[in-house]
Amino acid sequence: MHCLGLMSGTSADGVDAVLVHFDGSPQHPKWSLLRHHHQPYPLELQQQVVAAGQGAAMPASSWLELAEAITEVQAQAVQACDPTATAELIGCHGQTVWHRPPAQGARGASWQILQAPLLAHLLQRPVVHDFRAADLALGGQGAPLVPRADAALLGRTQGWRALLNLGGIANLTLIPPCGGVDRHAAILGWDCGPANSLIDLGMRQFTNGAQSFDKGGAMAAQGHADEGWIQRWLQEEYFQLAPPKSTGRECFGQDDLNRRLHQLDGASAADAIATLTAFSAAVVAQDLARLRQSVGIAPIELITAGGGSQNPVLIDELRRRCRGAQIDESSSLRVPTEAREALVFALLAWWHHREHPGNAPTVTGAKREAVLGVRVNPA
Template sequence: MHPTEKAAVPTRVIGLISGTSVDGIDAVLVDISGTELDLKVELLAGATYPYPAELRERILAVGAGVAISMAELAEIDDAIAQVFAQAAQNIQIGHQPATLIGSHGQTVYHRPPKEGAGEQGSRREMLTTHGLNPSYPLTALGTSLGYSLQLGRGALIAHLTNIATVSNFRVADIAIGGHGAPLVPRVDAYLLSHPQEGRCIQNIGGIGNVAYIPPRHGDWLSKIRAWDTGPGNSLLDLAVEHLSAGAKTYDEDGNWAASGTPCHPLVEQWLNQDYFHLPPPKSTGRELFGVTYLHQCLKDAQAYQLNPADILATLTELTAASIFYSYRTYLPEMPQRVLLCGGGSRNLYLKQKLQLLLGSIPVWTTDEVGLSADFKEAIAFAVLAYWRHLDIPGNLPTATGAPQEVLLGEIHQGQF
């Protein structure tokens, strides 16, 4: 890999993302220099811009599977792009303008790849028949590739901001057989690794995901492991909205849950869910841990006569327990430190529960090692756009399950 001369010059980049909680658009303005091991990022500004209430409701409905027409889908796609473009404009106020935008967009649907042993055999026969390499990891003639849809099209963002925009980051990894998720671990590797210390970078957004990063020596990059651990804030936020009759959308600092008592038999029951027992690489979303799943949890809780605080405490315990189970079951070794980021890193009750499960392993936030816990995901997509600009691969095959590294994202030029 020989990056272009542009790598030596600091580049001002905007990163944009709205996660599965659909809380709003996280936007950052950063200066980036270097390429990989010498990568440096300076956060100049970070802010979260809430969605208009009506648009948020429409996004949540689409994510929950409500049927809409193609015309309505196009309308929502455009509306999201317009709000993202406005966020990009706002985050630059008072600063020199950016030259590049990396926009993850808003995920409304994610389907991991599926392929059983029987399918593999028939696939090999089909590929051989058509003169193709049967060991090639794609089901080129089948339907087992994953699918992921992010709304807020990059072409419109580029048009409205007049700034080159990279979007659709997941599709290239999915096209070669990967999950298209998680995509942040390669960025984590270069910004948060340590020469002597093995670390787990645990993002707790709507969905939780982990990147295990071994000490930075030898063939360390190939030993990184990453996957979606399961629910992060998704069930908690949905439950808070349900239990408060819409008066609240999240449990600030975990205070409501902290006033309750978790029901451990329920947590053990919920941990039997198939997803927790799938080996990585794996990915998930609201399609599994969404409204339908919450309603089943509430139904299960009726047998224990739990009050609202107890229900929230139990769901919080599930998030912590699923993370711990994931580490204990699928990591090559336990980390020497856990670094939290995402909205869930501010949930003090959740952090406390995770610390109790991990015992002597310290649980910090990425703030404590110099990278914003609130805006790390937005920073990551700014870096991924920067790498795409330099023709540097952005995925990590050990994280997504893809057979090789690929360039991530589609580039849309601004107006001329």
């Protein structure tokens, strides 16, 4: 079956679309990535998405227009990726504008803005969307949803395999080895903290909007990281939480950036970006160190994906801080770095079609497994 997956993440740079063929058993699918396309958000839309994700007040009419604009860009991404309309099913994550994990006995909630009936109508194909709701209803975090799909798509190796997505937020998947005492262990995963969210906001601020990200790590490479503040920041509440845990731009957004820049007390733009870049690597390294200390799990490889995998300064910081794990890109496993999450949502749509559960309770904290997503047929 041909499925098309759509992902627009917390980096808010646009929509990634992948066309994939799935066959075989849901647990061990055979798959082929046929095409990948990135559809950038227009600048004004990107700015609106970033503002919405940080709690900007907007009238109802603006929310409606934002949902329509996001849906139209999703449709454009599909049409560019699959011009002959070969996909039988579309899996669309939608654009997260607010994520509230469960806390202190209160249920969690997460809003991925999308007009799914409009998307199904524009494409004249069924759309599966709202993937997080079932897990949240079962008491889970609703995120991250990639770990179970990662394990099915990429498989196992001789030791623990870690996959690190470096989008706006850094999230980890840990896949048990194919042999040895841990071969029956559960898949693990969680959101570590900021990857590109603070770096991107900092670049916009320091360049007056001329640069929306640190291309090639050029700014960070010119600066020096303040290790003292990095170590202080690592003691903050979120970084002390044990999994399951999830987060987003509502925690690591403009207000958080402003606080950190104030603490850096007039650091140059280059030093500030270097510090934020090293901090993104440090939160991952701290989580992996705690995993090793608490349960003795040490991954032998760390596979990176997402926009941050193209930042050599960030990757060098990961190599320096995550010693013992070989670091490589997901492209080494047949998955282009920018396509991994869209591929996951293509698989989740196929799993929905096959009535196969998509969440991992050991990751999200949900009471049980569930088939994820809601299907909308063309009007």
